[in-house]
Amino acid sequence: MQSIIQYFILLPLIGFIISIIIPRKNEKLISNSVIYIVGLHFISFVVFLGYWFFNGHTTIDFKNIVIYKTTDYEFFIDFFFDKTTVVYMLVGSFLTFLVTIYCSYYLHRESGYKRFFNTIMLFYVGYNITVFSGNLETLFVGWEILGISSFLLIAFYRDRYLPIKNAFKVFSIYRLGDVGLILAMWMSHHLFHENITFFQLQNDELVSHHLESHSIIGVFVALMILITAAAKSAQLPFSSWLPRAMEGPTPSSAIFYGSLSVHLGVFLMLRTVELWEHQISVRILIGLLGLTTSIVATGIARVQSSVKSQIAYSSISQIGLIFIELAFGLQTLALIHFAGNAFLRTYQLLVSPSTVSYLIREQFYNFVPRGKSLEDSFSKKIKYTFYILCLKEFNLDSFMFKLWRPLKIMGRSLNFVTAKNILFYFIPAYIIGLICLYYESLIPEKIHHFLPTLFSFIGFVMVLKSYTERKNVHLAWILIIMNHFWIALAISFNEHYVYTQSLLYLSGIVFMGAIGFITIQKLKTLESHVDLNQFNGHSYDHPKFAFVFLLSCLGLTGFPITPTFVGEDIIFTHIHEDQVALAFFTASSLIIDGIAAIRIYARVFLGPHVKTNHESAFKSS
Numbered sequence: 001m002q003s004i005i006q007y008f009i010l011l012p013l014i015g016f017i018i019s020i021i022i023p024r025k026n027e028k029l030i031s032n033s034v035i036y037i038v039g040l041h042f043i044s045f046v047v048f049l050g051y052w053f054f055n056g057h058t059t060i061d062f063k064n065i066v067i068y069k070t071t072d073y074e075f076f077i078d079f080f081f082d083k084t085t086v087v088y089m090l091v092g093s094f095l096t097f098l099v100t101i102y103c104s105y106y107l108h109r110e111s112g113y114k115r116f117f118n119t120i121m122l123f124y125v126g127y128n129i130t131v132f133s134g135n136l137e138t139l140f141v142g143w144e145i146l147g148i149s150s151f152l153l154i155a156f157y158r159d160r161y162l163p164i165k166n167a168f169k170v171f172s173i174y175r176l177g178d179v180g181l182i183l184a185m186w187m188s189h190h191l192f193h194e195n196i197t198f199f200q201l202q203n204d205e206l207v208s209h210h211l212e213s214h215s216i217i218g219v220f221v222a223l224m225i226l227i228t229a230a231a232k233s234a235q236l237p238f239s240s241w242l243p244r245a246m247e248g249p250t251p252s253s254a255i256f257y258g259s260l261s262v263h264l265g266v267f268l269m270l271r272t273v274e275l276w277e278h279q280i281s282v283r284i285l286i287g288l289l290g291l292t293t294s295i296v297a298t299g300i301a302r303v304q305s306s307v308k309s310q311i312a313y314s315s316i317s318q319i320g321l322i323f324i325e326l327a328f329g330l331q332t333l334a335l336i337h338f339a340g341n342a343f344l345r346t347y348q349l350l351v352s353p354s355t356v357s358y359l360i361r362e363q364f365y366n367f368v369p370r371g372k373s374l375e376d377s378f379s380k381k382i383k384y385t386f387y388i389l390c391l392k393e394f395n396l397d398s399f400m401f402k403l404w405r406p407l408k409i410m411g412r413s414l415n416f417v418t419a420k421n422i423l424f425y426f427i428p429a430y431i432i433g434l435i436c437l438y439y440e441s442l443i444p445e446k447i448h449h450f451l452p453t454l455f456s457f458i459g460f461v462m463v464l465k466s467y468t469e470r471k472n473v474h475l476a477w478i479l480i481i482m483n484h485f486w487i488a489l490a491i492s493f494n495e496h497y498v499y500t501q502s503l504l505y506l507s508g509i510v511f512m513g514a515i516g517f518i519t520i521q522k523l524k525t526l527e528s529h530v531d532l533n534q535f536n537g538h539s540y541d542h543p544k545f546a547f548v549f550l551l552s553c554l555g556l557t558g559f560p561i562t563p564t565f566v567g568e569d570i571i572f573t574h575i576h577e578d579q580v581a582l583a584f585f586t587a588s589s590l591i592i593d594g595i596a597a598i599r600i601y602a603r604v605f606l607g608p609h610v611k612t613n614h615e616s617a618f619k620s621s
Contacts, residue, residue, distance in 0.1 A: 002062045004048055005079050005132060008089075011041050012128050016121035024114040031104035034117045038100050038124065042093040049086060057083075061134055061199035068504070068566050075569055077141070078134030080198050084270050087335045088131045091342050092260050096124055099255045102350060106251055112156055116249065119156075123149040127260060131267070135197045136185045137569060139271070141560035143181065143232075146261055147174040148554065151598065153252040154245050155606060164535060164606045166244040171598055173241045173400065175591045177231025182587050184224035186572040191217050201274040211278070217577065222276035225268060226286060233265025233319045234312075235293045239300075240396035242316055243309040250349060253308060258315055258345030263338050266322050270331060283327045290323025299390040307352045315345045407592070411468030414461060419475050426458075426482065433489050440493070452494040456585040459486030463589050467596040470533045473520050476600055480556060480593045481513040484564070487586055491574050494582065505567025512555030512564075519549045523604070532600065535607020546605040553601050557594035 015037035022030050060081035068075040100120060107113050126145030133139035151174075154167035188196055191210050201207055211218040229235075234242040245257045256262070269276075269286070276282045294317045301313035318341045325334040348355075375383050389395075417426075433455060436443060443451070459482070466479035488502045523545050524530050527538060539546035558565040568590055575583050 001052070001060055001081075002064075002079075005060065005062075005081055006064065008041065008045060008048075009079070009125075009128055009132060011037060011044070012121060012125045015041075016118070016125050019114070019118050019121050022114070027104075027108065027113055030114050030117050031100070034121055035097070035100045035104065037121075038093065038097045042097050045089055045093055049090070052081075059199065059202075061197060063134075068570065074195055075137060075566055076135075076195065077138050078197050079132045079138070080134035081132065084267070084331075084335065085131055087339060088263075088267060089128075091339050092124075092127055092131065095259050095342065095346050096120070096127075096255060099251050099346070099350075103249075103251045107249065112158075116153075116156060116252070119149050119152045120252070120255070123153070123256070123261075130264060133271075134199060135195060136181070136188065137195065139268070140178075140181055140185065141565075143178070143264075144558070144560050144565075146264070147171065147178070148559065150174065150245070150256060150261060153256060154248045155602070156248050156252065158539060158606045159537060159608060161535065161608055163247040164602055166247045168599065168602050169400075170241045170245050172404070172595050173231055173238050175594050177228045177238070178594075179587050179591050180224040180226075180228035180231070182568075182572065182590070183583065184221050184228065185569070186575060186583060186587075187217055187221050187224070187577065189573055190577040191221060198271050201272070204274070207274050208278070211275075218275065219279060219282060222272075222279055222282045223285075225272050225275065226282070226289070229265035229268045230289065231265070232268070233262055233323075234316045235265070235289055235320060235323065236296060237396060237399055239293065239297060239313075239316050240393060240400060243304075243306075243312040246306075246308040246312060250308075250352065254346045254349035257312060258349045259342035262315060262319065263322075263342060266319065266326070266334060266338055269323070269326050270334065273326070273331060277329065283329075287324050287327030290320040290327065292320075293317070293323070294320035296394055299386060300393050303387065303390045307355065308349065311345060311348050311352065315341065407464060408468055411464040414465045414468075417461065417465040417479070419472065419478075422475075422478070422482070426462075429458075430482075430485065430489065437489065437492055448493065452490045452579070453582045453585065455486050455490035455493065456582050456589065459483040459490065460585045460589045460592075462486060463593045463596055467592050467599065471531055473524075473530055473532060473600060473604060474517065476532060476596065477513070477516055477520060480596055481509055483589050483593050484509045484556075487571065487589060488567075490582070490586070491571050494574055494576075494579070501567065501570050504563050505571065508555055508563030508565075508567070512552045512562075516549055516552030516556065519545055519552060520604070529610050530604060532603045534610070535602065536604050537607045537609035539605040540609050542605075546601075549605065550601055553597040557597050558590065 015034060018033050018037070019030060022033060024030075061078065063076050063078050065077040066074060067077065100117075103116065103120070107116055110116070123146060126142045126149060128142070130139055130142030130146065133142060148171075151167050151171040154170055155164050157163045191214055192200075192206075231238045242257055242262065246253045248256075276286075297313045297317035297320060301310050301317060304310040304313060318337070322334050322337050322341075325331075325337060375386070378386075436451070440448070462479045463483040466476045466483070469476040469479070484506065488506055492502060520530070523538060523542060526542070527536075530536060530538070555562050555564060558568045571586065572583070575586065
């Protein structure tokens with residue numbers, strides 16, 4: 001059975017590689033290859049499901065690949081199969097199969113036809129890895145693939161302003177949610193003193209023993225998981241990203257934000273239920289979050305003028321109800337609810353264009369006045385207040401803007417971080433830090449204690465400046481690279497961090513950083529206007545440069561499974577459970593550097609072209 005589960009991971013990956021190889025002009029071959037592979041995947045899974053069910057339907061867990069191993073740490077890929085996997089895979093494979101067939105006609109003669117099917121297959125690879133994941137590390141691999149494929153699908157109309165802007169907004173919220181998952185992995189390592197698997201979590205004695213002696217750590221892990229799930233499933237206060245994600249093509253909205261990707265927050269809660277089900281305070285918080293989101297999202301959905309936004313908020317409301325079901329311990333009902341909501345939202349989004357035309361016709365010929373409803377019993381003041389709040393979407397967009405605003409203000413105030421000062425001050429300071437590391441035994445204990453946090457903070461300053469840099473592209477890129485070097489130095493001081501681990505981590509940074517730097521340099525020799533003050537749209541004239549730079553961004557920000565990704569996970573095993581400041585600055589640096597790198601890519605290569613002789617697209621799709 002283990003080899004069959006590996007087959008379910010490898011088949012979409014093979015399909016993704018095939019879809020990349022096929023020439024762009026051969027539309028029929030591109031769509032047919034994706035349809036046949038997803039269809040074969042679905043049929044194979046149904047056959048395997050019958051075999052699994054009639055052979056005792058036992059839970060399957062196995063360690064597949066050990067990526068990196070030391071005396072006190074092991075990074076491995078683990079796969080897990082149970083009823084939760086069954087439901088998510090049945091729904092996911094069937095809906096993806098239907099949507100790929102739909103896309104083959106819907107996107108006919110679209111300039112990004114091949115790019116769309118490439119991204120759909122990348123999404124399907126990430127979805128399979130996430131659903132079959134047996135530990136948090138494996139889940140994070142799929143989670144990151146889903147994040148970048150989401151960004152690419154929302155930004156599908158890459159010559160338009162709003163799709164790019166909204167894609168970046170969604171990616172920023174995804175990365176914010178990633179902080180929770182990274183910190184949950186960090187603290188779970190300290191809680192269980194190993195790379196814990198989901199199969200081990202089903203051992204009540206093991207979990208209870210560790211939670212009883214470390215109850216605060218248990219609450220922290222549960223809250224971090226809840227933040228990650230809320231961000232992924234668009235629960236409050238992160239709800240505003242879902243309707244913005246509808247800027248992508250309708251089929252991607254259906255498969256991503258109506259049915260599959262938006263329900264993965266629920267999947268994370270189901271997978272880690274053993275960590276929080278005995279913590280009453282956390283369960284109350286989950287229930288209140290779901291209830292508040294359902295009420296707010298229902299009100300917003302009822303006043304939307306766009307059918308896709310209405311469906312988005314309706315889906316958010318239903319996921320809020322699923323969170324309530326999880327809080328009450330009704331996991332099976334939550335799975336049934338997920339399947340029903342996924343099918344309904346996919347259908348609604350795919351038929352939404354024709355439904356609008358039918359409703360317009362009905363409005364003229366069969367108008368029926370609205371009957372009395374619950375809100376008619378409220379006073380006019382309450383009713384009008386709630387109506388205005390719903391029209392303004394409870395200012396959720398403004399809230400998210402205010403959340404990022406302090407970082408932007410701090411970044412813009414760092415005027416001393418210039419190319420000249422980096423050369424004359426920061427690089428010599430780093431060399432001094434390396435010398436201090438060599439003579440580490442001579443440093444007084446009190447000073448040594450603060451050095452890791454200090455170096456991590458300097459890295460945070462570097463990446464904060466990169467995030468807000470508007471002129472010098474090279475400077476913004478170099479600051480991201482330097483951030484990783486400062487983090488490696490900070491962790492090296494924190495423990496006896498083996499030099500080979502630092503080399504593993506920084507090897508990917510140096511290699512991908514150099515490729516990205518050279519790409520920007522070559523682009524500057526061809527184009528007179530390359531800055532970060534606006535969208536430049538250079539992918540139109542230089543698609544190969546855009547692709548290479550995107551790969552550089554992914555390698556630099558820890559895309560699975562690169563040396564950077566493995567190194568980042570190793571780093572957190574060397575941060576102690578009482579070093580909150582160090583963990584905060586390190587996690588924040590790694591998250592913001594991902595946002596900063598994708599921001600550079602979006603500003604340089606996406607959006608309306610800066611040259612006036614190129615056709616200017618509409619702002620919205």
